[in-house]
Amino acid sequence: MEKLKTSRFTSFDISLVAALFAIGLLGILTLYSAMQGSAPGSSMPPHQKQLIWWGLGLMGILIVILIDYRHMEHYAYAIYACSLLLLVYVLVMGRSISGAKRWIELGPLSFQPSELIKITMTLALAKYFHHRAKQGRYNLFELVVPFLIFLVPFVLVLLEPDLGTAIVLLLVFFSIVLFFGLSQGSIIVLAIGGLASLPLGWFNLKDYQKERVMTFLNPAEDPLGRGYHIIQSKIAIGSGGFWGKGFLHGTQTRLRFLPEQHTDFIFSAFAEQWGFLGCFLLLAGYLLVIFWAFNISSRAKNTFGMVVALGITFLFFWHVIINIGMCLGLLPVVGIPLPLFSYGGSFLLVMLLGVGLLLNIYIRRFIF
Amino acid sequence: MKRLSNNPTMDHRRSFLACSFCFVAAFAILLVRLAYFQLWSGEAFRNLSENNRIRVTEIHAPRGRILDANHEILVDNRPCFDVTVIPEEVQDYTSLGETLARLSPLPPEVLNEKLAAIRKGVPFRSYVLWKDASWDTVAYLEANRLRIPGVMIQVTQARDYLVQGLFAHSIGYMGEISPKELKRAHRREYRIGDWIGKVGIEKVWEEQLRGKKGGLQVEADARGRQISLVKRKEPTPGKNLVLSLERRLQQRARQAFGDATGVAIAADPRDGRVLCYLNLPSYDPNSFVGGISRDEWDSIRMNPLYPLTNRGIQGLYPPGSIFKIVLAIAALEEGIITPQEKLFCSGRYRLGTRDFRCWRKAGHGSMDLHQAIVQSCDVYFYQLGQRLGIERIQSYAKRFGLGQITGIGLDGEKSGLVPSPEWKRKRFGEPWYEGETLIVSIGQGALLVTPIQVVSLLSAVTNGGTLFAPRLVEKVESTDGKVFVESSSARGAPVNFSSRTATIVQEALRDVVASEKGTGKRARMEGVAVAGKTGTAQVVRMDDQRTPGDEIPLKERDHAWFACYAPAESPEIVVVVLVEHGGHGGETAAPIAREILEEYFRSDQPDETLSASPASEVDG
Structure with a gap:
């Protein structure tokens, strides 16, 4: 029985590894295609940089696997505190790129602590729930500490400002809380509180962020101004048809009609070249990864492992849904990259570390 | 600390199920939307992407000359420099307005009106702000090209009235086409910013003098940069008028x-x-x-x-x-x-x-x-x-x-x-x-x-x-x-x-x-x-x-x-x-x-x- 189960999961793993690498390979190819025609800079082309990050990420996976995740539980708060310090550091000392302070310079590469916090916040939350595990739903008072664990990085990230990451933190946090269950009273209080803070949040948005929301609500209002990007994205995706225009033959991509086509809108560049068929397979790959992660969570031997795996699952899920939803015009434009696909070293590294954590939990599922 | 069960995940079976359902539902929505774009409207979007890609650029036809009875040239064309603006490339309209106000012969309010109209225009088209810029203006704009993004100098042709005011009331003059004239003009031969005879022979004989615009079909990128030439149609020059005037x-x-x-x-x-x-x-x-x-x-x-x-x-x-x-x-x-x-x-x-x-x-x-x-x-x-x-x-x-x-x-x-x-x-x-x-x-x-x-x-x-x-x-x-x-x-x-x-x-x-x-x-x-x-x-x-x-x-x-x-x-x-x-x-x-x-x-x-x-x- 036990043995049969093992073999079943081993085969599951191979398809998972295949899925991960397939996504990664397609990502690199799309990145390459997205950079055609752009002026050759003095620095390394993005797809090569991305490959280096892949290498770093794979090494990271190995290191993460070697450390038993139960030891990590021990240091979870310390790790969390360290990443908070990094967030404070960028706010104070960080390099400002187009008005946002997000980066720490590491020689030729730069790193965003706001990506790291996506996982370390999950670790801290996992540790909290691990020690407070109880049956039944939580009420708001019992959630004060996890709320603070979420709130501090949330505010720091908003200050950078990095709205996309803040939204991800918010979604992951609430997904975990809802997963554990909230009492009915708490849900009502939260709903009222959320609605009441909506106008407050609106007034705190930057003008360009407000514009994006308005554009999302009515892209046709200003097709050549603010709505332009989202319309070009739809054209790119739609014109791919079933088979796609072929690798390197996407006119929208090649002629640079797409905005941010190597980061936020990389899915549109992919969809144009690979068509519905490619998109279907890519989505299937992501769903596979998400269910694999979810499965690991459901089989974790303790609450810490379960919540860590859960957090990473939600991280994947929300990133994929929001990014692709945005490219398809279903959601407002917000800077949330596509995992393992978009250009951006920090995020790739963090997601690969997440994969490492999942494998860590997965390998040790029978040990107790 | 009290452990509730041996396997913590057993307590959350319902949550796991609900999440699985959400995951599948969310992906299904994305897939339906994809299918709608790529399968249902794929053809339409493909046309749109072609339209994006191919730019039609006009080549203005040289306008016909006007000669006197002895074939002496009264009105000729000469090259001139137009100051044009490409809306998409402008970064700051306020500072652009200030810079141009110092160079432009137009009064500031007219200039600002024009800039406001251009701002709302097609992002990658170039719009003429004023024609026949002075040599100083051209030199200044070319030298500061990188500091004033979005402004370009285009070489076109301008009317040259060789005899100044001598024939003003018979030959007339040209001007930028007005919205009213644009409405009246048939067969889409004119566009905003085109010049048209306003008065006199320039107006009455516009049809003959104008010639026929040519065009370029160019594959252009989103910035409007020309990538390759697809097709070229030469313009037909306007016809010359020989007047009975001496x-x-x-x-x-x-x-x-x-x-x-x-x-x-x-x-x-x-x-x-x-x-x-x-x-x-x-x-x-x-x-x-x-x-x-x-x-x-x-x-x-x-x-x-x-x-x-x-x-x-x-x-x-x-x-x-x-x-x-x-x-x-x-x-x-x-x-x-x-x-x-x-x-x-x-x-x-x-x-x-x-x-x-x-x-x-x-x-x-x-x-x-x-x-x-x-x-x-x-x-x-x-x-x-x-x-x-x-x-x-x-x-x-x-x-x-x-x-x-x-x-x-x-x-x-x-x-x-x-x-x-x-x-x-x-x-x-x-x-x-x-x-x-x-x-x-x-x-x-x-x-x-x-x-x-x-x-x-x-x-x-x-x-x-x-x-x-x-x-x-x-x-x-x-x-x-x-x-x-x-x-x-x-x-x-x-x-x-x-x-x-x-x-x-x-x-x-x-x-x-x-x-x-x-x-x-x-x-x-x-x-x-x-x-x-x-x-x-x-x-x-x-x-x-x-x-x-x-x-x-x-x-x-x-x-x-x-x-x-x-x-x-x-x-x-x-x-x-x-x-x-x-x-x-x-x-x-x-x-x-x-x-x-x-x-x-x-x-x-x-x-x-x-x-x-x-x-x-x-x-x-």
Whole structure:
């Protein structure tokens, strides 16, 4: 029985590894295609940089696997505190790129602590729930500490400002809380509180962020101004048809009609070249990864492992849904990259570390 | 710490199930949306992406040149630099506006208006801000290209009016197409920012001059950068116009006028070709090329002498004594007078309780038709007018083309006014008085004509009654000299009068110039017999006290007419000169007419040096 189960999961793993690498390979190819025609800079082309990050990420996976995740539980708060310090550091000392302070310079590469916090916040939350595990739903008072664990990085990230990451933190946090269950009273209080803070949040948005929301609500209002990007994205995706225009033959991509086509809108560049068929397979790959992660969570031997795996699952899920939803015009434009696909070293590294954590939990599922 | 169960995940089975459902549902939504875009509307989106990719860029056709009768170039094209803006590449409109305000000839508010409109335009199209930037501006913008993103200098063509204001009122000028014109323009041949003939020949002959735009189909990237050429269609150049006008005559007329305001028109009475069409004061059409500046526009518009008014076709003046020609013909044809019959002029003519005065206080004494025309006796023509009656006067005036446009082919021509009892009843609700008939008989009162109508009228008198529509354009040629259209003037209904009548009147007109008593003797020239008639158009009604001309304020002085033709025995040229506030026609207008005639007959032996080196003429 036990043995049969093992073999079943081993085969599951191979398809998972295949899925991960397939996504990664397609990502690199799309990145390459997205950079055609752009002026050759003095620095390394993005797809090569991305490959280096892949290498770093794979090494990271190995290191993460070697450390038993139960030891990590021990240091979870310390790790969390360290990443908070990094967030404070960028706010104070960080390099400002187009008005946002997000980066720490590491020689030729730069790193965003706001990506790291996506996982370390999950670790801290996992540790909290691990020690407070109880049956039944939580009420708001019992959630004060996890709320603070979420709130501090949330505010720091908003200050950078990095709205996309803040939204991800918010979604992951609430997904975990809802997963554990909230009492009915708490849900009502939260709903009222959320609605009441909506106008407050609106007034705190930057003008360009407000514009994006308005554009999302009515892209046709200003097709050549603010709505332009989202319309070009739809054209790119739609014109791919079933088979796609072929690798390197996407006119929208090649002629640079797409905005941010190597980061936020990389899915549109992919969809144009690979068509519905490619998109279907890519989505299937992501769903596979998400269910694999979810499965690991459901089989974790303790609450810490379960919540860590859960957090990473939600991280994947929300990133994929929001990014692709945005490219398809279903959601407002917000800077949330596509995992393992978009250009951006920090995020790739963090997601690969997440994969490492999942494998860590997965390998040790029978040990107790 | 209390552990609830061995396997923590067992407590959350329902949550796992709910999440799984959410994951699948969310992916399903994405997939449906993808299928909708890529499968259902794939074709439509593919077309859109093609439209994105292919840019059609216009290649403007070189506009046709305008040449004078001797093929001397009057209007040419020259390369010019346009300052254009590509909305997508502009980073900061406020600072752009400030930078450009320092360079632009446009007033800041107009510039800002244009920039605001451009901001809303298609992101990757280039829009012309102003044409014909100065060399300094071009140098500045090119040198600071990187600091002023979105601004580009484009080399295009601009109109070059080589003879400045000399032909302003016949050739006109061009300007940026207005929204109204854009709406009227058919077949999508114009776009915002295109230039179009606004006035004069540039406007009327726009169709021929314009040529046909060519185009480039270019694969362009999102920035509008040209990646590769897909297709190219060459533009068809506009056709050249050869005018009947002669620069030499025009220039001589201009010199003869000096500082005076007025009109000089010369035409060939045999076919209606207009040889000279000068309006003064004039303006330089080149001022409009770069988009005229507010100051310049104001100085033209607010000029008390109205340089934009095309007096030759729009100026309405009483014809004065020139109208006596019509009256004489009418009276002879109607048989109400014989050439021999003499009427007495005592200097005044009494009708009812009112005295109608002759211009000569002392009176002319007893005189026949010939003398009455030569000396321009008012009292004689009061009596002729009284005998004819207003109905017959009106009828003859209309037969000679008065009260209707001549059809010279310029925009905005006015028809003038031939008064009649019916007109007066409608206009003022008052009956016609006989006294008014007398006033009209000497060409004053409500009777209003344009100078070009006088040209037509006099031509008809000399050519046996053919009323030509004067024409300015002789030929439409291609750039390589192939003739497309050779124009001939339209003819109106012929004016019927006997050759005996014609001879009597023509002999009298000849003596107006030739005789010592003639009012037009200052038009006399050597070698060629000139015939003509003076006229004085009253500006302010003069009552009994008529003071000498020089003491009257300029604005109230009468307009001076002189209409003549030569050679008197077989007329080749009709010249009409009107000098505004020039006083007596014989004194100010006749000498100008003479100079034009001298130039014409001097050049009857074609002057080789003149037509061979137009460039040097132009520079001078």
